[in-house]
Amino acid sequence: xxxxxxxxxxxxxxxxxxxxxxxxxxxxxxxxxxxxxxxxxxxxxxxxxxxxxxxxxxxxxxxxxxxxxxxxxxxxxxxxxxxxxxxxxxxxxxxxxxxxxxxxxxxxxxxxxxxxxxxxxxxxxxxxxxxxxxxxxxxxxxxxxxxxxxxxxxxxxxxxxxxxxxxxxxxxxxxxxxxxxxxxxxxxxxxxxxxxxxxxxxxxxxxxxxxxxxxxxxxxxxxxxxxxxxxxxxxxxxxxxxxxxxxxxxxxxxxxxx
Numbered sequence: 001x002x003x004x005x006x007x008x009x010x011x012x013x014x015x016x017x018x019x020x021x022x023x024x025x026x027x028x029x030x031x032x033x034x035x036x037x038x039x040x041x042x043x044x045x046x047x048x049x050x051x052x053x054x055x056x057x058x059x060x061x062x063x064x065x066x067x068x069x070x071x072x073x074x075x076x077x078x079x080x081x082x083x084x085x086x087x088x089x090x091x092x093x094x095x096x097x098x099x100x101x102x103x104x105x106x107x108x109x110x111x112x113x114x115x116x117x118x119x120x121x122x123x124x125x126x127x128x129x130x131x132x133x134x135x136x137x138x139x140x141x142x143x144x145x146x147x148x149x150x151x152x153x154x155x156x157x158x159x160x161x162x163x164x165x166x167x168x169x170x171x172x173x174x175x176x177x178x179x180x181x182x183x184x185x186x187x188x189x190x191x192x193x194x195x196x197x198x199x200x201x202x203x204x205x206x207x208x209x210x211x212x213x214x215x216x217x218x219x220x221x222x223x224x225x226x227x228x229x230x231x232x233x234x235x236x237x238x239x240x241x242x243x244x245x246x247x248x249x250x251x252x253x254x255x256x257x258x
Contacts, residue, residue, distance in 0.1 A: 005045065006031035007038045007067070008053030008076075015076060016051060035063050045128060047071050130184050132164065135173045145172055149188070153214050154222060155181055155197040167215070192232060193225030200235065209233070 004026055006012045013028060029045045032038040033056060042050060050073045052064070067073050129148050136143045147164065156163045157178040164181075165171045182189070182197055191197045192212065202214040207221075209229055214220035224232055 002026050002049065003029055003045070003047045004049045004051060005029045005038065005042050005047040005071075006051045006053070007033075007035070008051065008056040009033055012051060012053040012056060012076065015053075033057055039063075039066065042067065042070055049074055051076055132172060132174045132176075135161065135175065147172070149186060150199075150201070152185075152189070152199050153202045153220060154199065155185075155189075157195045165220070190232070190235065192228050193223055196222050198222055206236070 004016075006016075006028065008031055010031070013031065016026070029047050030041050032041065035057070048071060050067050050071050052067070052073055052075050054075055064073060128150070129146050131144050131146050133142060133144050147166065151167045153165045153167065155178065156165070161173055161175045162178065162181055163171055163173055178191070178195070178197060182191055185197065188200055189197050190200055198212065198214060202220075203212050204216045205213040207213070210224055212222045212224065214222065
């Protein structure tokens with residue numbers, strides 16, 4: 001999945017969809033005609049590409065330079081134009097739509113991004129938020145909630161639904177499978193037994209090879225299933241370093257030797 005932001009409007013999005021039909025799915029993080037709003041969103045979400053519609057916005061060179069400090073900038077318009085592709089020294093002339101060279105660049109990026117799930121140390125190509133349909137109902141129907149991934153502590157499978165536990169002692173319940181949730185989450189999440197997916201960034205202590213404590217809370221004590229111990233041990237090994245001046249083999253990188 002490719003994450004994009006549009007410095008333009010909905011017509012820009014339609015133009016992109018019409019001229020780039022062969023890409024792997026594009027996730028649009030948002031769009032705005034106002035530079036201040038767009039820049040704030042782009043800094044927050046860090047898209048893989050920024051589309052700038054030179055018909056819809058009057059961006060000055062300084063604004064483009066700022067955008068390029070964050071992500072590659074691609075120009076598009078509905079009329080014939082001259083546009084500079086980032087990291088290219090020549091000016092390209094093209095018919096309406098996106099330049100062929102840009103399409104090729106995106107297709108190559110799309111293959112690279114969709115070919116594998118990112119490693120734990122890679123920058124995630126997943127959205128920073130997800131929308132979950134909950135079991136709750138409001139005055140006008142079922143309620144969907146937007147959840148920030150970095151606020152999820154763990155997800156627990158209970159019978160035919162999931163309990164999603166969040167920072168601030170909050171949680172949501174949704175009818176979906178643990179597998180489908182696992183597919184939605186980024187590389188910061190790991191399944192540690194048949195009923196739990198945890199946010200690896202929330203681990204604050206490890207008890208032997210059997211339990212994890214999340215967010216310094218004993219209530220968030222998660223068992224490590226037998227079939228998942230080897231996988232978790234490999235992750236833990238990557239977070240350890242050799243202690244100096246002790247007989248211990250290693251210590252957790254985030255802790256201190258005694």
